[in-house]
Amino acid sequence: MAVPDKKPVIATDEFIKGLWRENPVFVQVLGMCPVLAVTNTAMNAIAMGLATSFVMLMSNTLVSTLRNFIPRQVRIATYILIIATFVTIVDYAIEAISLELHKSLGAFISLIVVNCLILGRAEAFASKHTVRIAIVDALGMGVGFTLALLCLGGVREIFGEGALFGIALFPDGFEPWIVMILPSGGFFTLAGWLLLINYMQQRKQRSLAAAEEVTQ
Amino acid sequence: MSVATATPTWPMYRTLVGVGMLCGLLIAITFQGTRPVIERNRAEALQKAVFAVLPSASRSATFLVTPDGDFVPDTDAPGERVYAGFDDSGQLVGVAIETAGMGYADTMTILYGYAPQQEAIVGIRVLTSKETPGLGDKIETDPAFLENFVALDVSLDESGTALRNTIQTVKKGQKTDAWQIDGITGATISSVAIGDMLAASSARWVPAIHAQLDQFKTGDDSGGS
Numbered sequence: 001m002a003v004p005d006k007k008p009v010i011a012t013d014e015f016i017k018g019l020w021r022e023n024p025v026f027v028q029v030l031g032m033c034p035v036l037a038v039t040n041t042a043m044n045a046i047a048m049g050l051a052t053s054f055v056m057l058m059s060n061t062l063v064s065t066l067r068n069f070i071p072r073q074v075r076i077a078t079y080i081l082i083i084a085t086f087v088t089i090v091d092y093a094i095e096a097i098s099l100e101l102h103k104s105l106g107a108f109i110s111l112i113v114v115n116c117l118i119l120g121r122a123e124a125f126a127s128k129h130t131v132r133i134a135i136v137d138a139l140g141m142g143v144g145f146t147l148a149l150l151c152l153g154g155v156r157e158i159f160g161e162g163a164l165f166g167i168a169l170f171p172d173g174f175e176p177w178i179v180m181i182l183p184s185g186g187f188f189t190l191a192g193w194l195l196l197i198n199y200m201q202q203r204k205q206r207s208l209a210a211a212e213e214v215t216q
Numbered sequence: 217m218s219v220a221t222a223t224p225t226w227p228m229y230r231t232l233v234g235v236g237m238l239c240g241l242l243i244a245i246t247f248q249g250t251r252p253v254i255e256r257n258r259a260e261a262l263q264k265a266v267f268a269v270l271p272s273a274s275r276s277a278t279f280l281v282t283p284d285g286d287f288v289p290d291t292d293a294p295g296e297r298v299y300a301g302f303d304d305s306g307q308l309v310g311v312a313i314e315t316a317g318m319g320y321a322d323t324m325t326i327l328y329g330y331a332p333q334q335e336a337i338v339g340i341r342v343l344t345s346k347e348t349p350g351l352g353d354k355i356e357t358d359p360a361f362l363e364n365f366v367a368l369d370v371s372l373d374e375s376g377t378a379l380r381n382t383i384q385t386v387k388k389g390q391k392t393d394a395w396q397i398d399g400i401t402g403a404t405i406s407s408v409a410i411g412d413m414l415a416a417s418s419a420r421w422v423p424a425i426h427a428q429l430d431q432f433k434t435g436d437d438s439g440g441s
Contacts, residue, residue: 073224077232078235089242089243092246093246096250176350178351181349
């Protein structure tokens, strides 16, 4: 079942695909609950991105390690158990690091359990690949997810509070667009980013097709 | 697929129990490791909040409220607690009281400081709230609103068992009396909720504390800053 380890090129590609080609948020549009709910500030976005990445990294590692040991009938139950464990660990860790952060992320830390991105990576990737590749995949997806959250959180904080990472960017006269930190602002910002990314990918495809025509 | 041919009972059992035990162990280790830190953080946050609502306090002590209405230095017994603040010379400057009430979104809890000498509320701090960011959460940040709680009158009437006036929230700019709170435009429900919570809580606690002021002066040794 396991794909044999070939060359380091494969590992690099597994990492890069999470950042751009298969970006979990902008391309796969997975894990929308935290993407929309906790990206009201850049700091919250980074914290949620890192927490999700950690859970994904650990669950991918464990699932891949145990992949020949888990009967397929109980695989989903086992994956959920593993994911829930690491989410609980992250929950305690964040509360120990900063009560403020724990307060602002609230229930969304526990909801990482139901982030389909993590279960998706465990089921579709880690259970079929070696530990090394599964770790690289989780790192790529995690960084891609965190960057995507930061894209949303940054834009929303800049317009919604006139600041980035709590540092004021505009002169006093700036009237914050409160809608940007409300839930609807999450949808607007996500729509804007999806529009931009899809436009860029389509343009790239068109130029590739044009290049092929020329060579033919 | 030939899944139905043989259901591997033993491997399924082995996997679920094995993974379950491993996961349980991991959670237990994390819980043990982080609990002291979390408890310390919580205590520090509460301590900070007590000093924020009692600006002239330099040390604090926790008091347990007995069913008879007495205030005794804190033990592990279950029950409500209030936090007394003392100045450098050990004089009681006020008592911080926690109260909860319904805001615009979900229950919120606040801590407020009651200063018996001034017969006033001298500070509030929102401990937990899910009020709308940018609107309702102005109750935590709006300087004009927080100005209301520098000296909010909660004086007792002649009998000493009830407040002379009930705290009420009025529209912004219409505050005329010391027991009124100037509301926030755009956060009407949240600011009215704060007023109602303070009114209900002070009506209960202010007479009770006022009658037992001596009990707080004995608590100098416990607690710390």
